[in-house]
Amino acid sequence: MGIIRTDRWLDQWFFQPEIICEKLMNHFDRLTGQSIYLFLQSKGMYKPNRLTKKNFHMMKERNHWEKVEDFFNKYKKRWKGPNISIYVFPSSFSLFDPMNKREGFTFPHAMFLFLSPNLNDRELEALFVHEYHHATRMGTLKKPVSENNLADSVVMEGLAEFAVWKYCGEPYLSKWIFAYEEKEIKYVWKKWFQPNLTTSISDPLHDQLLYGKIFSKPMFGYAAGFYFVKQFDQQSKLSMEESFILPANTFILRNENQGK
Template sequence: MGVIRTDKWLQAYVKSSGDTMNRQQKWFIEPLCSLFQTDDVDSLQTYLWQLGLFTPDQPVSEEDLSTWLQLHPWSIVKQEYERLRKKWDGPACKIYLLPLINEPPPLLKQLGEKTGITLSHAIVLLIKPTITKEQLRALTIHEYHHVCRLAYTKENEEKMTLLESICMEGLAEWAVKEELGKQECAVWTRYYDEASSIGWFDHFLKPSLYKEGRKSYHTLLYGDPNKGVPLWLGYYVGFKLIESAASKYTTTKNMLTVDAISLYKCSFYFITVR
């Protein structure tokens, strides 16, 4: 458990020769198959590309490797993970740091060109070697909070309700605010004003709060302007929901084990929209 030294994967990949597709599979995808419980290397590779992993046509160079090693994000994440685990009495997990694609899609650019994948027992962080220490700490806080929350709820993607999803995202980013200050919070926490979000909550989210399966309400979480759903709607509402409920529970650690319905009933969304 702990931070996996993927710097060794990076060095092996850069120093090896041959087709970049096969090299990526050997040094980055195959070692993750057991983590994602699959033997289908091609499908896992495609899935990770969709989430932002660098592609073979934009490979990691010697210069990139040098920048990575100078920053040494593994030690930053290790320190943050150990601090948070002690503070929150959190579970042990594995953390993998992998290179983000050179030219991320618009949504990833809005996230500061960094993102994470959280499983119940592991985290995969996709980052650029130019990430700042505080950005990396914020990403680690957010994703490790998910691990802690999942350890309590025992939820999975197929059964998780929309309400739990928006609370989970709000709680994780509230933890970033508590640990680092609002200046390190994700851009979606500042996208809108509360007055507008109340109407959107009533129209878009409230009818589906208890819908199960993250894939079934993906649009409500991330938004889709083409369908009239504001960008990052579920994330923004989740943060504001937790912000309004926080006065009762005081700290992130106290809220970790509070169920989503209780958090919702303490928020102004429940009080204002009935």
């Protein structure tokens, strides 16, 4: 496994992403290529047009596939991480998007990276570290994704950003980490998150809260997760090995109890 040469698929079927997505059906139970494409598009995958085709050619020129493979080999060895399949595609893009746009999505056995050609190496590494931390934690805990709840997801995102902070540095953290002051985090957490921590990942409320689609603030779950993990690290010096195995409540309950 490791890096899958999706660049070769894109050379042949760039304007037919549904055909490309038919090659991903082993990761998506009972979904068609069209359905898979619509799902991945919602996560950041490109829409075929002249602009994204140009971005694809620039990604090849700048060796994005080879660089991701190098990061995989580096962190798989460092973290004793899982041997997953990694799929790289151009990101959705418009003239209003940032030039370094990058998004990702990870299952226990597969990672999807949606990239713009203008990412520098450290930005690309930061995205990889975030997503591969997810894969390593999921592989270590061996808990079915369907059994995760809001508490699991908040801490999962916070721990992934903790890994970015440790290996890439503060400038490469998500901008949402710095969007909210401590007082605001505590208020929103108590009002919206505490009563709903057991909400299943399959419940629409889960994403509404985690990503801030309706009730909470944009990407608030990421900011809260990193806040809890950072507080834990300041008190107990969290190791990277612990970040893969400690349950979500270890981080949440300690901070909530100290706030009483």
